[in-house]
Amino acid sequence: MKIEQRIDEAVAPLREKIRDLEQSFSQKYPPVKFLSEKDRKRILITGGAGFVGSHLTDKLMMDGHEVTVVDNFFTGRKRNVEHWIGHENFELINHDVVEPLYIEVDQIYHLASPASPPNYMYNPIKTLKTNTIGTLNMLGEYTNPTVI
Numbered sequence: 001m002k003i004e005q006r007i008d009e010a011v012a013p014l015r016e017k018i019r020d021l022e023q024s025f026s027q028k029y030p031p032v033k034f035l036s037e038k039d040r041k042r043i044l045i046t047g048g049a050g051f052v053g054s055h056l057t058d059k060l061m062m063d064g065h066e067v068t069v070v071d072n073f074f075t076g077r078k079r080n081v082e083h084w085i086g087h088e089n090f091e092l093i094n095h096d097v098v099e100p101l102y103i104e105v106d107q108i109y110h111l112a113s114p115a116s117p118p119n120y121m122y123n124p125i126k127t128l129k130t131n132t133i134g135t136l137n138m139l140g141e142y143t144n145p146t147v148i
């Protein structure tokens with residue numbers, strides 16, 4: 001094998017890494033208001049990758065809050081919130097609300113549920129667990145929560 005060919009092969013993965021880095025630096029987020037520490041809330045949205053949750057995520061992020069989305073992606077999709085991934089005010093956690101979650105927040109929007117009837121009936125027992133144990137988990141983990 002020629003030396004030039006060897007060099008090309010060794011350099012190819014580095015070129016790819018540089019391209020990825022350039023892309024991540026040039027990534028633009030939707031415009032976000034600046035909120036002072038006093039006004040900025042830490043908000044948890046369960047089911048935040050779903051239809052309602054992802055629009056709520058957009059609104060609260062653009063208002064300048066810190067948003068944590070918890071979703072098990074049963075019906076929701078990562079692509080619904082992917083435009084926020086990497087933003088300092090945003091976090092995405094793949095988690096099933098039936099399991100406890102320890103996280104300190106000021107407000108909770110609890111939207112994790114298979115809302116549409118076919119999804120609701122796909123596994124009725126799991127749906128019941130999500131709606132009962134999931135809600136209890138959201139209510140129980142916080143000292144002074146506002147759960148909406």
Ligand SMILES: O=c1ccn([C@@H]2O[C@H](COP(=O)(O)OP(=O)(O)O[C@H]3OC[C@@H](O)[C@H](O)[C@H]3O)[C@@H](O)[C@H]2O)c(=O)[nH]1
Nearest residue numbers: 047049050051052071072073074075076112113114115
């Ligand atoms: O156990 C579960 C079940 C569901 N989820 C998540 O909860 C979210 C629920 O979002 P869905 O889009 O299914 O449901 P939504 O309530 O947001 O909207 C739904 O009701 C209103 C209709 O107009 C919409 O078309 C319909 O999608 C999803 O992201 C899903 O993955 C969990 O995180 N855990």
